[in-house]
Amino acid sequence: MNWRRSLLGLTFCSCYLASHLTNKYVLSVLKFTYPTLFQGWQTFIGGLLLHVSWKLGWVEINSSLRSDVLAWLPASVLFLGIIYAGSRALSRLTVPVFFILHNVAEVLIFGYQKCIWKEKTSPTKICSVLFLVSAAGCLSFQDVQFDPDGYSWAVIHLFCVGAYKILRKSQKPRVLSDIDQQYLNYIFSVAVLAFASHPTGDLFSALDFPFLYFYRFHSSCCASGVLGFFLMLSTAKLKSVLAPGQCAAWTFFAKLITAGLSLLLFDVTLTSAAVGCFLLGGLGEALLVLSEQRSS
Structure with a gap:
């Protein structure tokens, strides 16, 4: 039984790694920065595969x-x-920076649980929250590749992530399964993004995209859609089989290998101060995983 859970965890990590690096390649290397089209394509493929399944x-x-x-x-x-917002942010930020800012969503969830739900929190979780917010705050001053627009979109992204997770936790009893929720998310996103592609100018601007007829663009876009679907599926399966603390540990491991490999594949300028921020953020997330395991 343990080897099956390990295989499931490794499958999740592989999908997480491949999905994020493929998205980064399309957004930053090929510079296909038309989010209504790119995210519309991904949600369309995800919804179609989920419906067929x-x-x-x-x-x-x-x-x-x-x-x-x-x-x-x-x-x-x-x-x-x-x-x-995540697509906008990832197109301008390095993968490790994106993850550090993404993790601040946990600070919002912690604040909501502490102030609204009046939940008791362990010293470990308090330390993790302090480390996460400190890493993100310091990184904005130490990032030599600092992009104001990228950071702004990342802030919007993390607020949406935090609010989404709070909303899901507030659903008691849960009527919809993870698959049900994702199915509705896909349908809604495809409809809105398809409608928004023209007013935002993405629809006609994409016609001037230099790699529009290149096989590497087509193959990367196809891979991004399929990998996103398998990432969603493996995530749902992981949550149904493992305890929340174990899921958090696998997610942390997936982020580590994805961020590490991105340093080799993409243009990232590192300084000792930035590395210190990454380590502080990693320590904060490790403590968060530890607190989740103790409470589950």
Whole structure:
């Protein structure tokens, strides 16, 4: 049984690594910076594969979804904000910087649980939150590749991530499974992004994209859509099999190998101060994983 869980964890890490690095390649190397089209494509492929998987009986989707669509709509709006702002941010920031800023969402969740839900928190979690916010704050001054727009989009991204997770935790009892929720997210995102592609100018601007007819662009976009779907599927499976603390540990490991490999594949300028911020952020997330394991 343990080897099956390990295999599932390694599958998740592989999908996480491949998905993020492929997205980074399309956004930063090929510079396909048209988020309504890129994210619209990814959510379309994800929704299509999920629908086919449902019809083939590989996954189960609640057939009475219509009654729960309106209740889940605010979460779908936040999901759209997550992927749109995340795409904008990742196109301008290095992968380690993006992860450090992304982790600040846990600080928002901690504040909400502490102030609104009045939950008791361990000293380990308090330390992790302090380290996470300190790493992100210091990094904005030590990043020699600092991009104001990238950081601004990352802030929007982390706020959407925090609000999305809080909304999910607030659902008691949970009517929709993780797969149900993602199915609704895909449908909503495809509809909005398809409509928004023209007003934002992405639809016609993309016609001037220099790699529009190159196979490496086509193959990378296809890979990004398929890998995103498998990442979602492996994440849902991981959460259904493992305890929250174990899921957090696998996610932390996936981020470590993804950030480390990105240093070799993409243009990243490191300074001793920036490395210190990365280590501080890593320590903060490690303490967060430890607190999750102790509470689960």
